[in-house]
Amino acid sequence: MTYSFAELERRLAEVPRLSLIHLPTPVDEWPRLSAKLGIRLLAKREDLTGFALGGNKGRMFEYILADAVRKGADTLVAGAAAQSNYCRQLAAAGARLGLRVVLILRSVRRAVDREVQGNLLLDLLAGAEVRVVDCEPAAQAALLDAEADKIRAAGGVPYVPQREKGLGVVAYVHGGLELLKQLKEMGRSPSAIYVAAAGETQAGLALAVKALGAGVRVVGVDPGATWIDVPARMAQMANLAAERLGLSVTLEPGEIINTSAYYGDGYGLPTPASVDAIRLLARTEGVYIDPVYSSKAMAALLAECARGRIARGAEVVFVHTGGTPALFHYRDQLGLPQTV
Numbered sequence: 223m224t225y226s227f228a229e230l231e232r233r234l235a236e237v238p239r240l241s242l243i244h245l246p247t248p249v250d251e252w253p254r255l256s257a258k259l260g261i262r263l264l265a266k267r268e269d270l271t272g273f274a275l276g277g278n279k280g281r282m283f284e285y286i287l288a289d290a291v292r293k294g295a296d297t298l299v300a301g302a303a304a305q306s307n308y309c310r311q312l313a314a315a316g317a318r319l320g321l322r323v324v325l326i327l328r329s330v331r332r333a334v335d336r337e338v339q340g341n342l343l344l345d346l347l348a349g350a351e352v353r354v355v356d357c358e359p360a361a362q363a364a365l366l367d368a369e370a371d372k373i374r375a376a377g378g379v380p381y382v383p384q385r386e387k388g389l390g391v392v393a394y395v396h397g398g399l400e401l402l403k404q405l406k407e408m409g410r411s412p413s414a415i416y417v418a419a420a421g422e423t424q425a426g427l428a429l430a431v432k433a434l435g436a437g438v439r440v441v442g443v444d445p446g447a448t449w450i451d452v453p454a455r456m457a458q459m460a461n462l463a464a465e466r467l468g469l470s471v472t473l474e475p476g477e478i479i480n481t482s483a484y485y486g487d488g489y490g491l492p493t494p495a496s497v498d499a500i501r502l503l504a505r506t507e508g509v510y511i512d513p514v515y516s517s518k519a520m521a522a523l524l525a526e527c528a529r530g531r532i533a534r535g536a537e538v539v540f541v542h543t544g545g546t547p548a549l550f551h552y553r554d555q556l557g558l559p560q561t562v
């Protein structure tokens with residue numbers, strides 16, 4: 223079964239939501255890069271949400287934090303990598319809602335990740351209470367639970383947004399619907415949508431595409447989330463969202479296209495191709511992409527053009543998911559000098 227734009231919009235409108243970001247985000251033409259690649263490249267600018275320096279998490283927090291407020295939360299507890307864009311946008315959203323924010327961050331590049339730069343600097347500016355730990359993601363998840371228990375024992379009401387999988391996907395069903403409507407208005411029918419993703423973003427886009435019966439492939443590029451089974455997790459969270467929206471559409475792991483061929487040595491570690499992609503975007507379109515996520519998705523898109531897996535003349539959408547503050551923490555890997 224497929225749904226109309228209006229029907230999907232009606233179902234989304236029934237899910238409580240706060241207003242944090244400026245929507246719709248634009249869809250831009252990237253003519254100079256398109257000419258270089260021999261394709262027609264469009265960019266969905268999720269980096270331009272106008273909130274806390276942009277990024278794909280703002281859309282999710284509109285839904286997730288509406289749930290937190292409804293449940294009477296006074297403290298948001300989250301954890302990710304030290305240069306997490308998720309945590310930067312959460313710190314700002316917490317500030318905007320007058321909620322305490324506790325972040326337990328994992329160092330990916332050990333000591334250098336304790337440097338107050340990029341996203342970590344912004345977390346502190348927004349007043350988040352930050353702790354950086356050296357451990358694996360599973361141990362970090364246990365620390366979040368322990369922190370929530372501690373807050374509860376002290377009479378507080380903690381809320382762990384990362385436990386609310388379905389609502390983040392709902393946000394990207396909303397994002398997918400917005401994108402497909404924009405493409406229709408522009409008279410464009412791309413064959414593929416490329417996006418850096420290991421979770422809610424691709425799950426939501428894929429669910430929206432299937433629910434609306436749109437014939438476009440959503441190609442996710444894994445940033446190196448080796449600690450999870452990406453397609454299985456995406457399908458599971460997409461199905462939670464489908465249930466929430468009362469859709470009779472489900473996703474199987476086998477329907478999720480997500481490549482792990484481009485993250486190189488691991489999460490948060492740039493590759494020569496991802497550094498080239500950052501430079502290319504900056505020098506052809508004056509657009510900055512980030513060293514952890516969108517540069518690896520762009521490296522995938524460039525490689526697939528070079529190999530002919532994206533045909534010449536094809537129309538392709540690149541979802542710019544944001545993350546640019548992390549650039550300031552990667553000067554050495556970007557091959558730039560400390561001073562000039």
Ligand SMILES: Cc1ncc(COP(=O)(O)O)c(C=O)c1O
Nearest residue numbers: 307419420421422423515543545
């Ligand atoms: C810039 C950027 N792009 C993509 C993603 C991936 O989003 P998701 O977790 O929904 O797959 C993230 C997640 O932190 C991000 O910060």
